[in-house]
Amino acid sequence: MNYRIDRIILILxxxxxxxxxxxxxxxxxxxxxxxxxxxxxxxxIAGCWNMMSGYTGYIDFGPVVYFxxxxxxxxxxxxKYSVPFFPSLFLSGCISAFVAFLVGIPTLRLRGAYFxxxxxxxxxxxxxxxxxxxxxxxxxxxQGSDGITLPISNYENxxxxxxxxxxxxxxxxxxxxxxxxxxxxxxxxxxxxESAAEISGVNTTAxxxxxxxxxxxxxxxxxxxxxxxxxxxxxxxxxxxQKTVQMVIMTLLGGMGTFLxxxxxxxxxxxxxxxxxxxxVEYYLIMIGAIIIVAILIMPSGIxxxxxxxxxxxxx
Amino acid sequence: MTSLECKKVSMKFGALAAVQMVSFxxxxxxxxxxxxxxxxxxxxxFNCVIGVYRPTSGKIYVNGIDVTGMKPHKVCRIGLxxxxxxxxxxxxxxxxxxxxxxxxxxxxxxxGPASYKTEQVIELVGLNEYAYKLSGSIPVPVRRRLELARxxxxxxxxxxxxxxxxxxxxxEIDEALEILKKIRDSGKSLIVxxxxxxxxxxxxDRIIVLNYGSKIxxxxxxxxxNNEAVIKAYLGEKLxxxxxx
Ligand SMILES: Nc1ncnc2c1ncn2[C@@H]1O[C@H](COP(=O)(O)OP(=O)(O)O)[C@@H](O)[C@H]1O
Ligand SMILES: [Mg+2]
Numbered sequence: 178m179n180y181r182i183d184r185i186i187l188i189l190x191x192x193x194x195x196x197x198x199x200x201x202x203x204x205x206x207x208x209x210x211x212x213x214x215x216x217x218x219x220x221x222i223a224g225c226w227n228m229m230s231g232y233t234g235y236i237d238f239g240p241v242v243y244f245x246x247x248x249x250x251x252x253x254x255x256x257k258y259s260v261p262f263f264p265s266l267f268l269s270g271c272i273s274a275f276v277a278f279l280v281g282i283p284t285l286r287l288r289g290a291y292f293x294x295x296x297x298x299x300x301x302x303x304x305x306x307x308x309x310x311x312x313x314x315x316x317x318x319x320q321g322s323d324g325i326t327l328p329i330s331n332y333e334n335x336x337x338x339x340x341x342x343x344x345x346x347x348x349x350x351x352x353x354x355x356x357x358x359x360x361x362x363x364x365x366x367x368x369x370x371e372s373a374a375e376i377s378g379v380n381t382t383a384x385x386x387x388x389x390x391x392x393x394x395x396x397x398x399x400x401x402x403x404x405x406x407x408x409x410x411x412x413x414x415x416x417x418x419q420k421t422v423q424m425v426i427m428t429l430l431g432g433m434g435t436f437l438x439x440x441x442x443x444x445x446x447x448x449x450x451x452x453x454x455x456x457x458v459e460y461y462l463i464m465i466g467a468i469i470i471v472a473i474l475i476m477p478s479g480i481x482x483x484x485x486x487x488x489x490x491x492x493x
Numbered sequence: 494m495t496s497l498e499c500k501k502v503s504m505k506f507g508a509l510a511a512v513q514m515v516s517f518x519x520x521x522x523x524x525x526x527x528x529x530x531x532x533x534x535x536x537x538x539f540n541c542v543i544g545v546y547r548p549t550s551g552k553i554y555v556n557g558i559d560v561t562g563m564k565p566h567k568v569c570r571i572g573l574x575x576x577x578x579x580x581x582x583x584x585x586x587x588x589x590x591x592x593x594x595x596x597x598x599x600x601x602x603x604x605g606p607a608s609y610k611t612e613q614v615i616e617l618v619g620l621n622e623y624a625y626k627l628s629g630s631i632p633v634p635v636r637r638r639l640e641l642a643r644x645x646x647x648x649x650x651x652x653x654x655x656x657x658x659x660x661x662x663x664x665e666i667d668e669a670l671e672i673l674k675k676i677r678d679s680g681k682s683l684i685v686x687x688x689x690x691x692x693x694x695x696x697x698d699r700i701i702v703l704n705y706g707s708k709i710x711x712x713x714x715x716x717x718x719n720n721e722a723v724i725k726a727y728l729g730e731k732l733x734x735x736x737x738x
Contacts (some may be wrong), residue, residue, distance in 0.1 A: 359597045373643075374583075376565045376577075376594065
């Protein structure tokens with residue numbers, strides 16, 4: 178019964194993604210296209226955080242670091258080595274994933290707040306490294322606080338929309354895969370009771386590491402696409418802790434460890450920020466803060482999380 | 494055939510020697526009872542065997558393989574599973590899914606065969622009516638059975654049961670005993686830690702007794718209950734209830 182609902186949701190999701198693909202032909206202005214692109218981008222970014230923290234319960238407070246690494250890899254590859262965009266993009270994902278692999282081995286041993294602190298510290302450290310590296314070693318590589326200007330493309334917004342949509346689609350689809358796989362049961366078991374998972378045969382370290390590396394891979398892609406889109410990056414922008422906070426809030430609003438949580442949370446938050454931001458320039462942040470507080474109070478498990486409990490749905 | 498062997502296993506927590514030079518072996522198809530007062534080191538010994546703790550000294554062999562210091566998931570896949578005294582179900586999952594985790598990961602199975610195995614184990618321990626309930630919402634006696642089911646589903650041939658019948662009423666204990674016999678008859682070896690003497694005496698082929706971390710006796714059930722040291726350390730007050738039973 179629930180499995181059938183679940184299939185229906187997947188089909189609806191595929192149809193919805195298909196429909197979204199036509200947005201560039203339907204919008205009335207570049208502004209509208211930009212908003213939709215930002216929504217799709219944030220659905221994907223929030224999804225990356227959910228993939229790791231939502232399912233394993235390990236609160237990563239430095240995911241932005243992999244976004245930032247992606248931005249810098251694409252910028253350096255394109256400007257310093259004249260690598261074309263798509264190979265650079267792929268390289269961004271791979272290097273982010275590789276760094277996550279190295280960082281994950283020691284940090285994923287830490288539990289609870291210690292993991293959050295370690296990941297947060299690592300993200301801040303990367304920001305400082307990109308800021309100070311050139312001055313310290315007297316080179317011109319990361320270009321410190323001056324930032325890097327990427328080659329200006331002739332591409333329109335729709336090009337970036339079509340870069341982001343498939344990656345976001347993959348992220349959400351990965352969630353669907355997690356929900357139905359052996360891997361997903363390992364992650365959920367780790368979240369519920371890690372030592373019980375361990376004695377039931379779950380290789381906890383390996384499974385956590387895979388989730389962490391996957392999430393970093395996709396974050397690297399998003400970082401790279403956004404860097405090419407806005408064409409100018411600085412350490413304080415791409416490693417901004419604000420981005421981490423946004424991922425966390427969007428996922429919490431939608432529902433942690435749910436398939437559709439980041440989709441709903443990111444769409445909701447991006448759209449209300451846009452609408453309120455346009456109308457109440459001065460107060461909109463306060464209003465958004467209030468909305469978030471009310472939403473969390475009414476629905477502690479998030480929009481989808483709450484629905485899941487109330488309707489006894491297993492996989493959404 | 495020996496399925497589990499402990500050689501001079503010791504475990505120290507700082508100055509406290511929770512387990513001291515304990516040696517014993519478990520034969521295949523055997524039920525070994527383990528008794529001893531609270532704090533004797535039974536749970537700690539189990540945790541050393543499955544790899545939650547690395548013993549301070551000594552060696553542990555599971556199915557002939559040296560597992561000393563190995564991680565629990567590896568020991569589990571070599572063939573040893575445990576139910577915990579402090580139950581830890583995956584509360585956000587259904588009973589079925591809890592057991593499925595054991596089959597998928599401990600048993601290294603694919604989804605299809607693992608689901609099939611899960612159904613069988615659920616049938617074996619009589620959890621059918623709870624299969625699709627969330628494990629956080631089931632009563633304690635059912636949770637005890639769930640712990641057992643999850644351990645069986647890993648396919649391990651050795652099961653360590655740490656006070657798996659604590660809190661059960663006499664009727665539930667009888668049911669649990671029947672289940673244990675079925676498990677034994679399916680070819681598994683068990684170590685059963687229980688305080689209820691009726692259970693230990695009724696089901697064990699042999700019994701070992703721990704006190705202050707050391708093994709103070711080992712033998713057939715009737716030998717052990719007549720052992721002076723055991724009566725002094727543990728059975729003293731329990732013997733009367735045993736004679737009634
Ligand atoms: N993680 C631990 N750290 C320190 N002491 C412990 C720990 N676990 C158990 N102990 C101590 O080891 C002794 C044996 O405990 P335990 O193995 O739980 O006994 P039993 O299961 O036989 O009741 C007790 O004195 C207990 O307080
Ligand atoms: Mg104990």
